[in-house]
Structure formats: C-alpha cells, structure tokens
Amino acid sequence: MAAPIIRIDNIVKRYGPLTVLDGLSMEVLPGEKLALIGPSGSGKTTILRILMTLETISDGHIEVDGDQLYHMPKNGGLVPADDRHLHRMREKIGMVFQHFNLFPHKCVLDNVTLAPMLTKGVAKAAAEKRAMELLDMVGLADKAKNMPAQLSGGQKQRVAIARALALSPKIMLFDEVTSALDPELVEEVLNVMRKLASETDMTMLLVTHEMGFAHDFADRILFFDRGRIVEEGKPDEIFRNPRQERTQTFLRKIIAAGHRV
Amino acid sequence: MTDWSGYIGLILQGALVTLQLTVMGSALALVMAFVAGLGRVSRFIAVRALATTYIEFFRGTSIFVQLFWVYFVLPFAGVTLSPLQAGVLALGLNVGAYGAEVVRGAVKAIGREQREACIALNLTRGQAMRHVILPQALPLMLPTFCNNAIELLKGTAVVSLISLTDMTFQAQVVRAQTGNTLIPFATILVLYFLMALAISTAMRWLERRVTRGLDGVRT
Numbered sequence: 001m002a003a004p005i006i007r008i009d010n011i012v013k014r015y016g017p018l019t020v021l022d023g024l025s026m027e028v029l030p031g032e033k034l035a036l037i038g039p040s041g042s043g044k045t046t047i048l049r050i051l052m053t054l055e056t057i058s059d060g061h062i063e064v065d066g067d068q069l070y071h072m073p074k075n076g077g078l079v080p081a082d083d084r085h086l087h088r089m090r091e092k093i094g095m096v097f098q099h100f101n102l103f104p105h106k107c108v109l110d111n112v113t114l115a116p117m118l119t120k121g122v123a124k125a126a127a128e129k130r131a132m133e134l135l136d137m138v139g140l141a142d143k144a145k146n147m148p149a150q151l152s153g154g155q156k157q158r159v160a161i162a163r164a165l166a167l168s169p170k171i172m173l174f175d176e177v178t179s180a181l182d183p184e185l186v187e188e189v190l191n192v193m194r195k196l197a198s199e200t201d202m203t204m205l206l207v208t209h210e211m212g213f214a215h216d217f218a219d220r221i222l223f224f225d226r227g228r229i230v231e232e233g234k235p236d237e238i239f240r241n242p243r244q245e246r247t248q249t250f251l252r253k254i255i256a257a258g259h260r261v
Numbered sequence: 262m263t264d265w266s267g268y269i270g271l272i273l274q275g276a277l278v279t280l281q282l283t284v285m286g287s288a289l290a291l292v293m294a295f296v297a298g299l300g301r302v303s304r305f306i307a308v309r310a311l312a313t314t315y316i317e318f319f320r321g322t323s324i325f326v327q328l329f330w331v332y333f334v335l336p337f338a339g340v341t342l343s344p345l346q347a348g349v350l351a352l353g354l355n356v357g358a359y360g361a362e363v364v365r366g367a368v369k370a371i372g373r374e375q376r377e378a379c380i381a382l383n384l385t386r387g388q389a390m391r392h393v394i395l396p397q398a399l400p401l402m403l404p405t406f407c408n409n410a411i412e413l414l415k416g417t418a419v420v421s422l423i424s425l426t427d428m429t430f431q432a433q434v435v436r437a438q439t440g441n442t443l444i445p446f447a448t449i450l451v452l453y454f455l456m457a458l459a460i461s462t463a464m465r466w467l468e469r470r471v472t473r474g475l476d477g478v479r480t
Contacts, residue, residue, distance in 0.1 A: 115383060
C-alpha cells in the first residue's frame with residue numbers, strides 16, 4: 001500500500017476558549033477521494049482550511065506529501081514553518097471555496113492565468129493556452145473574456161475550479177462548493193468534479209452536504225461530529241448501515257430535509 | 262478708470278502658482294498616502310508605529326504650524342527650502358496623512374475571501390496586494406481622494422503666509438493697489454471653483470475607468 005499523502009497527527013485547533021478540533025488524527029492515500037460529512041460546526045471545514053494554511057494549528061503535526069506542513073526541520077528538530085516553507089507546501093494543494101472568491105476585477109481568463117504567471121513564472125502565452133484547456137474542460141471556453149460578474153453561480157464555481165487546477169496541485173480541497181448555488185446549478189459543478197475524479201489521479205477532499213454526490217464520488221466517507229471522526233468507511237457502509245447512533249440521527253435529518261442518498 | 266487686464270494677469274500668475282502647488286502637493290500626498298496607509302497594515306510593528314506616528318502628528322497639528330516649521334524652523338537644522346518647496350512639502354505631508362487613512366480603510370474593506378483566495382493560489386503578500394487587493398481597493402479610495410485633492414487646492418492659500426505669490430496673495434495685492442475688493446475676490450472665487458470642478462471631473466472619469474467591468478455590464 002502506498003504511503004499516505006496526508007498524515008494528520010493529533011492536531012488541536014482552538015479559537016480562544018473554544019476547542020474545534022481536539023486531538024484529531026487521520027490519513028489520506030494518494031489519489032483517494034474523501035468526503036467529509038457531518039453537522040455544521042463539527043470541524044470538517046476547519047480541516048480543509050488548516051490544510052490550505054488559512055488557519056494555524058494549536059498543537060499536533062501535519063505531513064503533506066512527505067513534508068511537514070506547519071513545521072520545518074532545523075538543527076535536527078522541528079521549528080514552526082516560515083513563509084518560504086509555507087509557499088513551497090502550498091504548491092501541492094489547491095482549494096475551491098463555497099463562495100467562489102473569484103477576482104472580480106479580472107476577466108475569467110486572467111483569473112486562471114494570474115497565479116501560474118506570478119508563482120511559477122509561466123509565460124503569458126503558455127499560461128493562456130493551459131487556461132483555455134482547463135476552461136474547455138469545465139465547459140466555459142466561450143466565457144474566457146467575460147468578467148466574473150457576468151457569470152451565473154455555477155459558472156463562477158467552474159471557473160474557480162479551473163483556476164485552482166491551473167497550478168496543478170496534487171491535492172484538491174472542495175469546501176461546500178455547491179452550498180451557495182441555486183439548486184438547478186448544482187449539477188453542472190458536480191459534473192465537472194466527476195469528470196475530474198475520473199480523468200485524474202488527484203487526491204480530493206470534499207466537504208459537502210450533497211449526500212448523493214458524496215456516496216457516488218467518494219472512496220471513503222468520514223462522519224464528523226464535535227471535532228472528532230465519529231465513523232468512517234466506504235460510502236455504502238456509512239449510508240446504508242451506519243453503526244453509530246450519531247451518524248444515523250444525522251442521516252435521518254438530512255434525508256428528512258429532502259436530500260437524496 | 263483702472264486698467265484691469267494687468268491686474269487680472271497678476272491674479273492669473275498667482276493661479277499658476279496655486280496650480281503648481283496643487284499638482285505637486287497632490288503628487289506628494291498620494292505617495293505619502295500609500296506609503297503610510299500600507300505601512301499601517303504592515304505585519305511589522307515598527308512600520309505600523311512609524312506610519313501611525315506620522316498620521317497622528319500631521320492630522321493632529323495645524324497646517325499653518327507645519328508650514329512655519331518647514332519654512333522657518335528647518336533652516337536651523339540646515340535645511341533651507343524655497344517657499345514653493347516648503348509649501349509643497351507641508352501640504353503634501355499634511356494631506357497625505359488624511360489620505361493614508363483612506364488607503365488603509367479601502368485595503369481593509371477588501372474582504373477575507375479575496376485574501377484567502379490569494380493564499381490558496383500561493384501568491385506572496387506583495388503579489389496579493391499588488392494584483393488583487395489594491396486594484397479592488399482603488400475605486401473605493403477615489404471619492405475620498407477627490408475630496409482630499411480639493412481640500413489641498415483650497416489649503417494652498419496658506420502659503421501666502423510664507424510670501425509665496427499664489428492666487429490669494431495676488432488678489433490681496435490687487436485689492437491693495439486698486440482699492441477694489443469685489444473684482445479680485447470674485448475672480449479668485451471663480452478660479453478656485455473652476456479648479457475644483459476640474460479635479461472632481463477628472464476624478465469621476467478616473468472612477469468610471471477603474472470600476473469598468475466590476476458591475477457585470479459589458480464595456
């Protein structure tokens with residue numbers, strides 16, 4: 001079996017007096033598609049944010065692709081990572097946000113080319129060629145010159161996916177990427193993600209309330225509650241035969257709310 | 262009967278000085294606004310402290326006093342400036358302090374989501390500021406910058422106190438020589454107004470330019 005690409009070891013995350021993650025450990029294999037589900041406030045989004053270095057951790061260690069994320073080796077020990085180390089680590093990871101976070105002052109094409117040109121020194125022509133391939137992949141090549149404000153939510157999110165892919169990360173994080181969309185626009189974004197999952201061997205971590213999609217998409221489901229992994233397993237195990245009562249209650253509520261499993 | 266053409270010419274010469282002061286003062290103010298405004302949001306405490314001190318000092322003391330210091334006190338420290346240089350320096354530093362807070366406010370107004378997108382795309386702080394934050398913050402600054410520039414224009418009149426022959430100074434000369442109060446003062450009233458109008462028109466044009474496309478209307 002391949003070594004894990006992400007190894008989270010006993011991490012603690014506190015916001016003031018509030019402990020969001022309390023000694024959490026988990027591993028993700030290369031190429032694995034992982035869905036994190038659970039009630040809001042259970043810490044699942046926090047994990048993605050920590051992996052993207054948008055948060056700091058209060059304690060513990062995270063290893064990504066063989067290197068420490070928040071620490072770096074120095075004089076035989078580990079010290080907190082400096083900016084350079086963080087930049088090097090972020091190259092491996094991309095993230096798509098619930099609210100797209102496109103750059104409103106740049107056209108679709110420039111949104112996708114900006115980071116490769118700035119962070120990897122890719123020439124404009126090469127960056128644009130690659131961007132057009134990615135926009136074609138998400139079905140938006142004809143919108144390359146549009147401004148984000150001219151796009152629908154689903155289109156914006158697809159651009160955001162292309163933008164993250166432009167840096168060729170090994171790991172992609174999807175944080176409730178369909179939660180801010182009108183129901184009829186959800187499917188076009190999910191389709192892009194299905195395509196991505198089938199055509200690449202990227203490791204993908206997904207926080208979602210789309211249980212049906214999580215079931216079809218993920219190799220493994222993690223059910224979170226109050227900062228802990230209550231239950232994990234293959235989609236069929238979790239959705240058809242949840243062992244923990246907490247999982248059963250959560251799934252019942254979700255189904256009662258009209259979500260398809 | 263007074264021959265007014267010569268006197269109006271005198272006032273126009275003064276108008277040129279006022280214009281010079283306004284343009285150069287605004288240029289310096291703009292630079293100071295960005296230097297101190299970005300200094301205020303620096304992650305280095307020493308930079309923040311320096312920027313804050315500058316802003317509080319120049320906002321908290323009178324432009325008259327600042328001008329006198331620049332013109333009359335600096336020579337004791339070995340720095341002698343021409344009246345024009347002193348005027349530009351005092352006006353630029355003074356208005357720049359107000360502008361700095363405008364820059365800081367606008368930069369802060371660009372929200373967490375944009376900053377997080379920059380981190381996720383692995384931009385450095387400088388790249389994020391230059392390519393993402395500032396281009397979006399600029400449209401927010403312009404209306405207040407326009408106010409500041411007009412304030413600076415009107416503030417230029419204080420330089421007559423250090424014997425610089427600006428528009429207001431010349432109007433007083435004309436008044437003293439002709440004994441007529443209405444004409445010189447009416448002339449500079451109109452001239453100040455026209456200059457202010459030119460500033461706000463230019464700023465509106467600039468604002469339209471930098472906000473192009475942000476509202477989703479194709480241009």
